[in-house]
Amino acid sequence: xxxxxxxxxxxxxxxxxxxxxxxxxxxxxxxxxxxxxxxxxxxxxxxxxxxxxxxxxxxxxxxxxxxxxxxxxxxxxxxxxxxxxxxxxxxxxxxxxxxxxxxxxxxxxxxxxxxxxxxxxxxxxxxxxxxxxxxxxxxxxxxxxxxxxxxxxxxxxxxxxxxxxxxxxxxxxxxxxxxxxxxxxxxxxxxxxxxxxxxxxxxxxxxxxxxxxxxxxxxxxxxxxxxxxxxxxxxxxxxxxxxxxxxxxxxxxxxxxxxx
Amino acid sequence: xxxxxxxxxxxxxxxxxxxxxxxxxxxxxxxxxxxxxxxxxxxxxxxxxxxxxxxxxxxxxxxxxxxxxxxxxxxxxxxxxxxxxxxxxxxxxxxxxxxxxxxxxxxxxxxxxxxxxxxxxxxxxxxxxxxxxxxxxxxxxxxxxxxxxxxxxxxx
Numbered sequence: 464x465x466x467x468x469x470x471x472x473x474x475x476x477x478x479x480x481x482x483x484x485x486x487x488x489x490x491x492x493x494x495x496x497x498x499x500x501x502x503x504x505x506x507x508x509x510x511x512x513x514x515x516x517x518x519x520x521x522x523x524x525x526x527x528x529x530x531x532x533x534x535x536x537x538x539x540x541x542x543x544x545x546x547x548x549x550x551x552x553x554x555x556x557x558x559x560x561x562x563x564x565x566x567x568x569x570x571x572x573x574x575x576x577x578x579x580x581x582x583x584x585x586x587x588x589x590x591x592x593x594x595x596x597x598x599x600x601x602x603x604x605x606x607x608x609x610x611x612x613x614x615x616x617x618x619x620x621x622x623x624x625x626x627x628x629x630x631x632x633x634x635x636x637x638x639x640x641x642x643x644x645x646x647x648x649x650x651x652x653x654x655x656x657x658x659x660x661x662x663x664x665x666x667x668x669x670x671x672x673x674x675x676x677x678x679x680x681x682x683x684x685x686x687x688x689x690x691x692x693x694x695x696x697x698x699x700x701x702x703x704x705x706x707x708x709x710x711x712x713x714x715x716x717x718x719x720x721x722x723x
Numbered sequence: 724x725x726x727x728x729x730x731x732x733x734x735x736x737x738x739x740x741x742x743x744x745x746x747x748x749x750x751x752x753x754x755x756x757x758x759x760x761x762x763x764x765x766x767x768x769x770x771x772x773x774x775x776x777x778x779x780x781x782x783x784x785x786x787x788x789x790x791x792x793x794x795x796x797x798x799x800x801x802x803x804x805x806x807x808x809x810x811x812x813x814x815x816x817x818x819x820x821x822x823x824x825x826x827x828x829x830x831x832x833x834x835x836x837x838x839x840x841x842x843x844x845x846x847x848x849x850x851x852x853x854x855x856x857x858x859x860x861x862x863x864x865x866x867x868x869x870x871x872x873x874x875x876x877x878x879x
Contacts, residue, residue: 585739596742650827652742686744689753692827719758722751 487517492567493575494525496537499586507586510534511575516567522555522578523562526590539590546702549638553590554579559640559700581643583652597639600655604663604681609674625670632665632710634703641697641707647690654690655682657697657707664710667717679718688715756819763816770809790862790873797860810853818846 492514499507512529523544530537541551544563551562556570556577570576584592610619635658642648642656663682667675682688688711697707778792779785796802821842829835863876 593737593739595738599738599742647827651830653744683751683754684744685748685753687753689757690826692823715757718754722754 487519489515489517490568490572491515492525492572494529495575495577496526496529496589497577497579498537498589499580500536500588510537518568520567521563522553522560522565522567522570522576523551525567525576526562526578538588547636549636549702552581552638552640552643552702554581559644561638561640561702564702581639583643583645583649584639592639592643594639596652597642597656597658598637600642600659601637601662603655604659604666604678605674606662606666608666608669608672609677610671611673619671621670628670629665629668631705632661632668634705635661635665636703637662638702640700640702641705644696644700646694646696647692653686655684655687657691657711660688660691660711660714661705661707664714667714675717676721679714679721682714683718683722688718691715756822760816760819763812767809767812767816770805770812774805774809791875794860794862797857803857806857807854810857811850814846814850814853818842 494512494514495509496512497507498510512525512533514525514528514533516525516528523541526537526539526541530539539551539553539562541563542548544551546561546564549561552559553562554560554577555562555565559581562578567576578590580586580590580592584594584596586592637658639658641661642658645654645657647654648656660682663678666672667678691708691711693708693712695708697711698705698709701707778788797806822839825835825838825842829838863872
């Protein structure tokens, strides 16, 4: 939990002297985007875009270029474009990632780059999925501070150790990369999903919160933590490097310790 | 045109029916099943390797196994309990594992129901039959054809 998340090493080394105002190397890529428009056809298909991109560009920049210069109907979500808002989670070369945090030079640019919507949620158009089922599970675990004591006139103080206990799970940006990488969630969409459990963990282990028991009771459901098969897809998918599977295991242990 | 004064919450009531959870389940069944898998798994490692060692390696090893060997083992309550524990734990452990797989992979409720019915029926038959055999095993059943019986059985 204390370890810093290390960014993967770059596969394409920029020549020395490049950067710092010098010329940025460019390369050609093929971007294959999964297209779906229910107003035109119930069938989804792939569209190829041949683009010239730069060493500093991300997948999101390639999508922008495709939309702004080639086909204005390409649809996807993005807001901040800097890995904070969690809008642009998508399946890039078969892995759930944020388009705004995936540099093109780190992908294999000799092959087409596949961009699909995240799996397990209903696709609305192109790369846009209906996030409501995801947020429904999130709301169910009551992601807000519940404290039955008197409201203090100052802030609620907490020791550094108590804060450290749930530090990892405060990093969640609700991008749904974890939940939509979970094979149990793909089956029937009934499972609460990793993101809801991570956000429950954030409050269950918060010393200022009093509703941990209620949240543990909610997650002791048939569709709660016990459906986790420790596949670790969620941990691998998380763009914030949250140890998701570990957090789920901690919640499992908390449910067990409470009951036994 | 009349304008409604009530503003609907954004996207309210828009969750696809597939995702609506079929009510919350009370009780600890899933938790106990999860715990049972871990505990029974640990116990089974000891039971199965003990079983393999005693049957295949001690004394004459695998060559000693015949009706008489099995009858000799089950004459001792220690091995009766050992094998009974192994049978029950392995069957329940395996059944629970397959139940989990059915839950994860069957996407229609009907499919899920019938697969589980078949699974539970098969489990019940094997557990009952196995338990019966452990306690009533007779290497020399009366009225059996002589060529099917082991050599140590008294002549009919």
